[in-house]
Structures are given as structure tokens and as C-alpha cells.
Amino acid sequence: MLEYIKINNKDNVAVALTDLEKDYAVNIDGEEIILKESIKRGHKFALKNMKKDDKVIKYGMLIGILIKDTEKGCLLHTSNIKTSLGDILNYEYNPNLTSLEKRESSYFYGYPRKNGKIGIRNDIWIIPTVGCVNAVCKQLELDFNAKINNPDLRAIAFPHPYGCSQMGDDQESTRKALADMILHQNAGAVLVLGLGCENTGIEILKEYIGEYDKERVVFLSCQEFDDEYAKSLEVLDNLYNLIKDEQRVKTDASKLVVGLKCGGSDGLSGITANPLVGEFSDILISKGGSTILTEVPEMFGAETNLMNRCENKDIFDKTVSLINDFKMYYKNYDMPIYENPSPGNKEGGISTLEDKSNGCIQKSGTANVVDVLEYGQRIEKQGLNLLSAPGNDLVSSTALALSGAHIVLFTTGRGTPFSCPVPTIKISSNTNLYKRKKNWMDFNAGSIVEDKDKKTLAEELFEFVLSIASGEKTSSEKMNSYDWAIFKKGVTL
Structure with a gap:
């Protein structure tokens, strides 16, 4: 096992890969360095005597500035390094492009979707439009999974605290996130459970979703049903029967x-x-x-x-x-x-x-x-x-x-x-x-x-x-x- 490493030829530090004791001798680039203090695994030590304001180089890149003189073989960490970073910067484009060599195909087995996407899971996702119905979603997950007892196909609830009392960017982020979840290819089917009076209501959310598979994505507004829980279980049963026999393809x-x-x-x-x-x-x-x-x-x-x-x-x-x-x-x-x-x-x-x-x-x-x-x-x-x-x-x-x-x-x-x-x-x-x-x-x-x-x-x-x-x-x-x-x-x- 390696005990220490100098990552890049340009580096003026090395990293301990295991705990190193004080007075331990390391040999880097043909030079023996005696550690002046114990160095814990993952920590850096100096490869040469360094002065205050010297640059600390790791990965061949600048990672900080010394705030005090440091001897060869000493620990370099927060006590003697500060960030070199500034504020908002201007940048120049100096392209350094590569061309990866094309390799032969490999394969996995996934679930094809109608929109041409491929999923790698085929579970039923239960997604609340608003945090007010989180408890209903979570109880549906627990009860439905106990009922079907199928380790290869589960109902998964995704509770969150948003969907109402939001404005501006936050409201946009929530709506985009919910739409992305509903359309995600890993979901075999989706029950979207709304309350009925939230900012991000079902009809608004549909505008963000666009085209969707109406067989596999079902919307339900709790305030519209006397027993939203029983109705939701009925929907989950239908979705389960729709997808339970689907097979993976190469x-x-x-x-x-x-x-x-x-x-x-x-x-x-x-x-x-x-x-x-x-x-x-x-x-x-x-x-x-x-x-x-x-x-x-x-x-x-x-x-x-x-x-x-x-x-x-x-x-x-x-x-x-x-x-x-x-x-x-x-x-x-x-x-x-x-x-x-x-x-x-x-x-x-x-x-x-x-x-x-x-x-x-x-x-x-x-x-x-x-x-x-x-x-x-x-x-x-x-x-x-x-x-x-x-x-x-x-x-x-x-x-x-x-x-x-x-x-x-x-x-x-x-x-x-x-x-x-x-x-x-x-x-x-x-x-x-x-x-x-x-x-x-x-x-x-x-x-x-x-x-x-x-x-x-x-x-x-x-x-x-x-x-x-x-x-x-x-x-x-x-x-x-x-x-x-x-x-x-x-x-x-």
C-alpha cells in the first residue's frame, strides 16, 4: 500500500495516504524528508521550506497562499493556508479540447418508454403537488407496498414542504422540479396528488409538464373526493396492474x-x-x-x-x-x-x-x-x-x-x-x-x-x-x- 503521494510533478506538497508519525522519513523525487510533525491520512505536508505568501500547489494547481513561514516536512492546513480566490472574475477562452477515442458498444437492460426514453426502474412514484398532502402520500406508500409485497416494484412517495406560499424563482423551481419528477423515465407510473387550493395546482402544473402518457400519469385532487385515500388506492391498483408484467429489454x-x-x-x-x-x-x-x-x-x-x-x-x-x-x-x-x-x-x-x-x-x-x-x-x-x-x-x-x-x-x-x-x-x-x-x-x-x-x-x-x-x-x-x-x-x- 502507498503511504504518501505527490499527485502532480508541479506540486510542492504531498498527501499522506495513511497516518504518518513525526520523524518518519519519506522519499519523494529522490529526496529524503523527515516529517517535523505527525500527518494524518488525507492531510498535506510541505516538500520544501516555504515562506509567507508563497503559493501552495496541489494537483498541479494553486490551492491557497501561505499565511506564515512553513518548514519542509510540516503540516500544511487551515492554520497556515488561506484561500487565494477573489470575487467576480473575468475569464478568457483558451480552449484545451480533447477527442475521446470512440469505444465499442456496451449494454444494459432497461424499460422502454413511449417517448423514446429508457428507464432503469419501473416503480410507481407518488408525488404531492404541495406539502399539505405529504402524510397522505407517505401512508399510501406504506400501505400499498404492504399490500402488493413485491420487492421488484414499489410505490415510492416523495414528500416536500413546497408548492404553496412561494413566489418568483422559488415557485418556478418547484414547478420545474415537480414536472421533471412526473416525467422522469425511471418512474413506471406516477400518481400526482394535489390538495386543490395550492399555488402550484394540478392544472398549472400540467402547463409545465406538456405532453405526457395519460395511462401512466394520473392526477388526483384531494378536495374533490369524500375519501381521497380510498380513491388513491384505487388509482395505485390500476397503475400497478398496468406495469407489473413489463420486461426489460437490451x-x-x-x-x-x-x-x-x-x-x-x-x-x-x-x-x-x-x-x-x-x-x-x-x-x-x-x-x-x-x-x-x-x-x-x-x-x-x-x-x-x-x-x-x-x-x-x-x-x-x-x-x-x-x-x-x-x-x-x-x-x-x-x-x-x-x-x-x-x-x-x-x-x-x-x-x-x-x-x-x-x-x-x-x-x-x-x-x-x-x-x-x-x-x-x-x-x-x-x-x-x-x-x-x-x-x-x-x-x-x-x-x-x-x-x-x-x-x-x-x-x-x-x-x-x-x-x-x-x-x-x-x-x-x-x-x-x-x-x-x-x-x-x-x-x-x-x-x-x-x-x-x-x-x-x-x-x-x-x-x-x-x-x-x-x-x-x-x-x-x-x-x-x-x-x-x-x-x-x-x-x-
């Missing part, structure tokens, strides 16, 4: 859309799990598939890497707006732009937002950026897409699902039990987490620093994703865990 992987997300990152996330997902992204795109990268605040400090990979100037301009508009969102609320990283990130070895961001964007691989999506906008172009959403795990993972992701790959160094509306594959950055939290985690990237080559492991991850797309359950699905959160910015009436 489907080209070019139809697959995968969201890319990280959360609870540690110092190994940018070394193991995120680069592994980037390798996966390149494999899928080379086979004609698509990936979506989000968490805009966790692009700050690494955004030029993405901008220079935009396939043309129009996409570059959209990416500039993506970044600066999100910064303005913070400024409009008098909030600091660079509050990230979280306490857990720092404990795991991440010191600044640039440190986190340059590790975060490793998930995007090397493919060119083909499009930039607004929140709630469905994916249209095959390839690597960027999506406007915050870093919050539930909000951003939900946003990926709303934009059409069949699956979300979620990398983590600390672990989490959460899942979003679509199958969420949780990938551990370290083997200890994978072994300790087997009920949470699905795939181990920690073996990259132990006994596995990254490209070999990426092929294994790709095959694992195809198996999930073909019906194998993720850890969170086995726990019947389905979460979602709609992005909210403004006031509540």
Missing part, C-alpha cells in the same frame, strides 16, 4: 445518463474516488453516453479547467455565467462566497475551497463540455454537461435526477446513508470506510492506493453501473431510502 449504454456528485469529501477523495469517477465518465462518453457534473460552488477555483474544455465559445460564455451568477447569488444575500469547505472536509485534510474544487472536478474526467444546464432543465446533448445547483448533497443530487440522470455516482470519504430519487451508487475514497459502513457503501475506490490500477478499477465500476442500470439494487435501495430536496432561494409567504 439497451445500448449510449442511452445512459449518469450524474456525478461528491459529499463528505476527505483528503483522499481527489486522489482515489473522484479521479476514478472521471475515468468512468470518459468511458461512458466514449460509448456515446452522457454525464452531468454539478455543485457549482465546488467549481470555484478550478473553473478555468472546465471553461477551457468547453467545445465552443457559446458554451464557454454559458459556463462563465454559471460561475459568476452563483457568486452573485451569495453576494445578494451578503454571504461569503468562499465559506466552503465544511468542518468534515477540513478534518479529512481539505484546507481551502481551491483544494476541494480541484479534487471535485476530477469527477469530470477529460471530456469536452457540450452544454450548460439551468436548474430543472433536462439534458439534451450527449456528452459531459454542467448543471447549475449548489453543493448541498440532497439538493444537488436531486437536481441531477431532475435533469434526467438515471443514476448518481456519489463519492465520499466520510460516508452517508442518503439517496436521491434515482439509484445512488456511493463510492468510498478509502477502504476503511468501505469495510466499516458496508450498509451505506456500494463500491471501493480506496484500492487505487493499495492494489488496483485506476483504469482497471474504472472498467469494474463501469460494469457495476451497468448492473445497477439492469436492476441490481444499491445499498440505499435495499434500505428503501429515497430522498429529495427542491432548491429554495427566497422568502416563504
